[in-house]
Amino acid sequence: MTVQEQIPILKIEGFLITSIQVSLHDKLALAFQDSVLHKIEQTNAKGLIIDITAVDTVDSFITRILSETATMARMMGAKTVLVGLQPEIAITLTEFGMDLKGIHTTLDLEKGLALLRKETTEE
Amino acid sequence: MTIQLAEENLEQSIVEINDEYDIVVARSSGKQVAATIGLGIVDQSRIATAVSELARNIVLYAGKGVVSFSQIEEEDDPGIEIIFTDEGPGIQDIEQAMQDGYTSGGGLGLGLPGTRRLMDEFEIESEVGKGTTIKIRKWRR
Numbered sequence: 039m040t041v042q043e044q045i046p047i048l049k050i051e052g053f054l055i056t057s058i059q060v061s062l063h064d065k066l067a068l069a070f071q072d073s074v075l076h077k078i079e080q081t082n083a084k085g086l087i088i089d090i091t092a093v094d095t096v097d098s099f100i101t102r103i104l105s106e107t108a109t110m111a112r113m114m115g116a117k118t119v120l121v122g123l124q125p126e127i128a129i130t131l132t133e134f135g136m137d138l139k140g141i142h143t144t145l146d147l148e149k150g151l152a153l154l155r156k157e158t159t160e161e
Numbered sequence: 162m163t164i165q166l167a168e169e170n171l172e173q174s175i176v177e178i179n180d181e182y183d184i185v186v187a188r189s190s191g192k193q194v195a196a197t198i199g200l201g202i203v204d205q206s207r208i209a210t211a212v213s214e215l216a217r218n219i220v221l222y223a224g225k226g227v228v229s230f231s232q233i234e235e236e237d238d239p240g241i242e243i244i245f246t247d248e249g250p251g252i253q254d255i256e257q258a259m260q261d262g263y264t265s266g267g268g269l270g271l272g273l274p275g276t277r278r279l280m281d282e283f284e285i286e287s288e289v290g291k292g293t294t295i296k297i298r299k300w301r302r
Contacts, residue, residue: 063181095188097213098272126206134275135261
């Protein structure tokens with residue numbers, strides 16, 4: 039399976055949306071980042087929404103992958119918003135001390151889109 | 162303080178860690194045992210993250226190791242004990258590794274201080290050239 043088949047990236051309103059529903063092992067994580075950045079370039083997307091509703095455990099590895107992805111997306115002119123962060127994971131991440139630097143998080147997809155619309159029209 | 166292992170309900174499961182796919186197996190085992198003893202979803206999340214961190218360290222630094230999950234009991238309170246064992250390079254300076262911000266793996270370090278914060282009890286033994294053993298416990302109170 040290609041990364042596009044495992045983690046589809048969709049386009050909406052000039053933004054990209056992707057939902058992580060599989061375990062992001064090392065190679066897949068890198069392929070995912072690659073795929074996202076190429077898609078941003080192809081579509082000139084101004085925002086990226088990463089849905090992690092289906093991610094049941096967040097450890098330092100995935101935190102790093104998400105932070106890196108957001109940094110790289112920002113370099114390409116796109117803001118990243120994380121949606122679907124489960125409350126128990128937010129608690130765990132905070133206690134552990136993991137920092138989702140540079141990533142906005144919103145409760146749900148609607149709020150995530152609203153945030154991106156607002157942030158990208160204010161520029 | 163002694164921890165009684167009640168023989169009748171000594172439940173133990175073992176997950177061998179050989180690659181990153183085993184990390185997912187270990188996480189699931191941890192969550193399963195946690196749910197069995199009645200830990201809530203936040204504690205289950207803490208355990209899953211702790212297991213993920215420590216099992217990943219085994220893959221990254223030792224190549225392989227073992228994670229064992231046990232149900233334990235102390236004064237009628239059930240708990241879970243998870244032991245991570247490897248025969249990897251060992252940690253030279255444990256004190257340093259237990260401090261936030263220390264990193265040798267080019268990332269967020271070994272995640273040891275963070276993991277300790279998530280758990281009720283945390284014990285670590287390590288010898289350079291021999292290996293590392295980490296025991297963590299979480300109680301249902």
